[in-house]
Amino acid sequence: MKVEDVQIPESAKKLLIETGFGELYPPQEEAVKTGALDGKNLVLASPTASGKTLVAEFSALKHVIEKGGKVLYLTPLRALASEKYEEFQKYARLEKKSGERIKIAISTGDYDSADPRLARYDIVICTNEKTDSLLRHRAHWMSDISLVVADEVHLLNDMDRGPTLEVVLARLLQINPDAQLLALSATIRNAEEIAEWLKARSITTEWRPVKLKEGVYLHGEVEFKDGSSYKVEEAYKNPAINMAVRILKQGGQALIFAETRKASVELANKASLVVKNFLSRPEERALKEASSKILETGERTRISKLLAELITRGTAFHHAGLYGPHRKIIEDSFRTGKIKVVVATPTLAAGVNLPARLVVVNSYERFEPGYGRYPIPVLEYKQMAGRAGRPKYDKIGEAILIARTPDEQEYLMESYICAEPERIWSRLAVERVLRSHVLATVASGFAHTEQGLYDFFDKTFYAFQYNPKHIRGIVGRALKFLAEEEMVRLDRERIVATDFGRRVSELYIDPESAVILRDGLYNRAEILTDTSFLHLICHTPDMAPKFYPRRKELKELELYLDEHREELMFPVPDEWTDRIAFEEYVAELKGARVLECWINEMSEDDIIERYAVEPGDLFRFVENANWL
Ligand code: ADP
Numbered sequence: 001m002k003v004e005d006v007q008i009p010e011s012a013k014k015l016l017i018e019t020g021f022g023e024l025y026p027p028q029e030e031a032v033k034t035g036a037l038d039g040k041n042l043v044l045a046s047p048t049a050s051g052k053t054l055v056a057e058f059s060a061l062k063h064v065i066e067k068g069g070k071v072l073y074l075t076p077l078r079a080l081a082s083e084k085y086e087e088f089q090k091y092a093r094l095e096k097k098s099g100e101r102i103k104i105a106i107s108t109g110d111y112d113s114a115d116p117r118l119a120r121y122d123i124v125i126c127t128n129e130k131t132d133s134l135l136r137h138r139a140h141w142m143s144d145i146s147l148v149v150a151d152e153v154h155l156l157n158d159m160d161r162g163p164t165l166e167v168v169l170a171r172l173l174q175i176n177p178d179a180q181l182l183a184l185s186a187t188i189r190n191a192e193e194i195a196e197w198l199k200a201r202s203i204t205t206e207w208r209p210v211k212l213k214e215g216v217y218l219h220g221e222v223e224f225k226d227g228s229s230y231k232v233e234e235a236y237k238n239p240a241i242n243m244a245v246r247i248l249k250q251g252g253q254a255l256i257f258a259e260t261r262k263a264s265v266e267l268a269n270k271a272s273l274v275v276k277n278f279l280s281r282p283e284e285r286a287l288k289e290a291s292s293k294i295l296e297t298g299e300r301t302r303i304s305k306l307l308a309e310l311i312t313r314g315t316a317f318h319h320a321g322l323y324g325p326h327r328k329i330i331e332d333s334f335r336t337g338k339i340k341v342v343v344a345t346p347t348l349a350a351g352v353n354l355p356a357r358l359v360v361v362n363s364y365e366r367f368e369p370g371y372g373r374y375p376i377p378v379l380e381y382k383q384m385a386g387r388a389g390r391p392k393y394d395k396i397g398e399a400i401l402i403a404r405t406p407d408e409q410e411y412l413m414e415s416y417i418c419a420e421p422e423r424i425w426s427r428l429a430v431e432r433v434l435r436s437h438v439l440a441t442v443a444s445g446f447a448h449t450e451q452g453l454y455d456f457f458d459k460t461f462y463a464f465q466y467n468p469k470h471i472r473g474i475v476g477r478a479l480k481f482l483a484e485e486e487m488v489r490l491d492r493e494r495i496v497a498t499d500f501g502r503r504v505s506e507l508y509i510d511p512e513s514a515v516i517l518r519d520g521l522y523n524r525a526e527i528l529t530d531t532s533f534l535h536l537i538c539h540t541p542d543m544a545p546k547f548y549p550r551r552k553e554l555k556e557l558e559l560y561l562d563e564h565r566e567e568l569m570f571p572v573p574d575e576w577t578d579r580i581a582f583e584e585y586v587a588e589l590k591g592a593r594v595l596e597c598w599i600n601e602m603s604e605d606d607i608i609e610r611y612a613v614e615p616g617d618l619f620r621f622v623e624n625a626n627w628l
Contacts, residue, residue, distance in 0.1 A: 001029040007037050008058050009065040011094050019090065025051040027205045028058075034201050037062055041181045041200030043153065045191035047208045048386040049355060052184040053087065056149040059182055060088075064122045065096055069146030072172075073125040076155050076165065078108045079324075079352050084151070085125050096122070107134075111508035111627075114139040128165045133508045135171050136440045145179050148172050153185040153194060154379070154424055155350075156461060162427040167437045169198070170460045174446065186383060190423045197464040210355075210389030214399045214417045217243065217360075218409045222400055225417050239402055240360045241271050244341050248278045252357030252394065253334065256343045257384050259363040261319040261614070265306070267362070268343040272315035275341050279314050283338065287312050290333040298323045301605040301615060311339060318344040321614030346376070349383040359388040359399040364412065379421040426462035429471055432541075435478040435511045442488050443497035443505035450495060453479065485515050509628065513540035517628070520569035530599075531592060532567045537628045538591035539570055543621070546587040547594060547613055557586050560593070594618070595625050 001024045003016050024032065027046040036042050036055050044052055056073065063069035073088075075081045085106040094102050105121035108130050114137035118124050126134070135142065150169060156162045172179065181198055185191060187206060195202030215224035217239050223229045232242050244254035256271070258264040279287065291311040294304055304326060310316055316330045316339050331354055333339045348354060361384050365373050381401075389397020401416060403409035428434065438453060440446075447453045457475050458468045479495070482488045487501030497505065504514040520536040537543060549557050565572065573581035590611065597607050604615060613621070 001032065006032060006058060008062050009094075012058075012061040012065060012091070015090065015094060021054070025054075025209065026207045027051060027203065028055050030203050030205065031055045032058070034203055036182065039180045041183075041195075041198055043183045043185060043191050043195040043198060043200050043202040045154075045185040045187050045203065046205045047187055048353065048383075049209055049389075049391055050205065050207050051209070052151075053084070056151075056182055056184065057088070057091070059147055059180070060123055060149065061091060061094070061102075063147045063180070064102055065094065067146060068097060070121075070141070070144045071123045071147045071149065072131070072142075072145045073123065073149045073151070074128050074131055074165075074168065075125065075151045076128055076158075076161050077351055078127055079327075080151065081106055081108050081125050081127050083352055088123055088125065091123075112506055113137065116141075119144075128161065128168050129508070131168050131172075132164050132440070133506075135168065135175075136444045136505050136508065138444055142172075143175055145172070145176055147180045147182065148176070150181065150183045152350075153183040154188050156194070156426060157379070157422075157424040159427050163430070163433045163437070166426060166428050166461050167440075170456070171446065173198070174456065174459065186379070186386070186421075188379065188421055188424050193465065194424065194461070197461050208386075208389065208397075209391040210394050211396045212385065212388055212399060213396055214385055214401075216401045216403050216409045216412045216417070218403045218406065222398075223409070223413075225413065236274060238267070238270060240267065240362050241274055243358060243360055243400060244271060245274060245278070247358040247398075248275065248340055250357075253337065253339075253390075254341045254358040254360065255348075255354065255356035255387055256341065256360045256362055257346055257349065258343050259345075259366060261317075261321050261345055263362075264317040264319050264343045264345050268310055268315050268317035268341070269306075271341050271343060272310045272313035275315045276313035278340065283314065284312070286338045287314055287333075290329060290338055293329050294326055297325045297329065298615070299604040301603075301608050303608065303615060314338070314340040316342050318342050318348055319616075320345065320347050321616045323615040323619065327616075346380060346384060349380070349387060355387050355390045355394075355397070357388065357390060357394045357397060359385055359397070361385070361399065361401045364401060364416065375415070377422050378416055378419045381416045382421050426460065426465050428460055428462040429466070429474050431474050431477050431481070432510075432512065434471075434474055435481055436505075438475055438478040439482050439487055439497065439501055439511055440505045442482075442495050443502045448495060449493050450476075450479065453495070482511060485511065487511060487514070507627075510540070510542050513542040513628065516540045516570075523569050525569045526566040529564075529567045530596065531564050532569055534592035534595045534625075535567075535588055536569050537625050538588040538595070540628060542628055543588075543591060543624055545617075546584065547590045547611065547617075547621070548583070548587045549590050550612060553590065553611070554586070557589055557593075561586065561589055564589075591621065591625075594621065598622055 003021045027050050031044050036059050046052055060071040063071055088104045091102050103121040104123045106125045107115055108127045111133040119141035156166055191204045192202045213224050215222045220234045221231050236242055240256045247254050258267050291308040294308040318330050334342050364376055367373050385399030388399040401412045403412050441456055447456050454472050457471050463471050486498055489496050516539055525532045573585055575582045594611050
């Protein structure tokens with residue numbers, strides 16, 4: 001099917017053809033034929049870069065130009081929202097029937113606002129969390145939405161971000177039963193089940209614009225699923241570097257996934273010493289520019305200096321501890337081909353679109369304190385592997401796992417390469433998670449009785465997938481907590497939010513954090529100082545993850561604790577009988593000290609040196625504390 005034959009407004013068609021779109025990709029054709037442009041709900045599960053966004057663009061343009069509708073585009077991350085916003089900008093010159101140009105907005109921050117300006121826009125791109133907060137503020141324009149696009153719907157399975165997405169979708173369906181819903185997802189096993197929940201049709205494809213070859217490396221040789229193989233020259237000790245060299249010689253780029261941040265920095269450092277030998281003069285010059293950009297952006301720290309140095313050698317590390325704008329420079333320089341090798345943590349695979357000819361999955365295991373080593377889910381591997389192959393630049397993408405023994409090679413081939421990704425499961429049924437959503441449901445007037453609450457939660461994916469009875473139990477317990485903490489009041493049959501409860505819901509903070517803040521202020525410490533308040537903030541669950549101290553910091557922190565005991569609003573847990581709680585408390589104190597240093601304008605580099613926190617984490621920590 002050609003773009004020319006797609007039933008979208010002529011002006012949009014013309015623009016797309018001018019931009020170079022001719023033929024539809026097979027998943028796009030299937031989506032069109034399945035009713036994406038006829039207002040049908042659809043779950044489209046298809047690999048990265050198989051053109052899902054264009055289907056959403058078609059539908060969005062149809063809604064806005066032809067029907068005068070309004071589109072809400074949901075993404076799980078701010079960086080993805082920015083990416084989509086940039087992609088949609090090309091449509092800003094098209095006109096609606098009224099003669100006005102299409103207006104596109106992005107909204108990702110400030111969780112305490114109904115953002116009334118958004119009412120004037122035709123296409124609004126939001127993170128799931130921002131949408132949740134807009135729903136809590138009863139943004140009136142939400143009922144004008146005629147199309148909801150939900151990107152990366154497989155994240156329903158994510159412990160942290162899944163529940164919000166699930167509640168947002170259920171809520172949007174509740175207030176806008178006639179809106180069309182287009183859910184986009186990576187290839188998953190139970191797309192049909194999600195579709196059934198959303199009363200949608202479903203399409204699952206494995207189609208990719210660039211062929212993907214998946215293989216396992218063992219002792220200098222890569223063996224692929226299709227039986228083919230090649231030898232890798234073992235010029236260096238590290239297999240990932242040897243494979244990267246091979247692809248560099250062919251003019252390609254490599255993306256290596258390392259297990260931890262530390263491993264990503266170390267491997268990038270090693271790789272850079274090799275990669276630098278493959279750079280041309282003009283490439284070196286371009287890299288110098290990118291490197292200076294790093295140094296000119298944000299504060300100079302030992303991390304940014306190392307990053308800048310590695311970039312001059314055509315290599316970078318990439319993880320969530322980096323300062324956001326630095327990550328963007330790396331991504332852009334990789335996309336334009338300047339940086340040749342990026343060593344990233346797996347968070348990259350779930351985030352921005354950054355394909356490379358070669359993807360190496362350096363380790364299929366993860367380590368979690370208290371849990372030990374465990375193999376990653378197939379879905380996570382598939383997401384990393386899916387980054388292999390740059391459309392338009394590469395004919396074939398290669399994704400390679402590394403084995404150390406023949407036995408392991410066989411295991412990796414069977415359990416990852418030939419395996420199907422896991423089913424997606426709802427993660428909603430956790431009382432701590434549900435409290436906030438139960439409170440929001442009452443505080444924003446989406447339910448007025450206990451039965452009303454159950455009716456809403458009966459419509460979630462959890463209730464659909466398991467048993468509504470089970471979620472009712474947890475909703476009931478969450479409600480009891482909220483009533484005991486005076487966030488809701490039971491008034492005969494009716495449930496109403498108190499002023500406190502309403503404010504907590506609007507501020508988008510964990511109800512437990514609110515209880516801690518309130519109790520801390522009532523408790524009062526014997527002496528109130530800045531430390532009292534900074535520790536109070538760090539004592540809340542919204543300040544996660546905590547900055548656990550290194551061993552060498554412990555002594556100093558325990559001394560600090562003794563000196564400031566009288567200033568703290570909560571009793572210090574006993575070091576000997578409740579070691580875990582004590583360690584957590586010390587970590588909170590460390591957080592308070594980090595905040596204090598930041599407030600006193602200690603340089604970022606000194607904070608990094610003294611507390612071993614990374615810029616990206618520091619940024620989020622300060623942002624959270626500021627909000628609280
Ligand atoms: P997904 O959302 O599935 O990850 P994208 O929609 O981002 O994939 O598409 C990946 C790339 O393919 C984009 O650069 C997009 O412009 C391009 N693309 C999409 N559809 C077509 C098409 N029909 N013809 C040519 N290029 C396309």
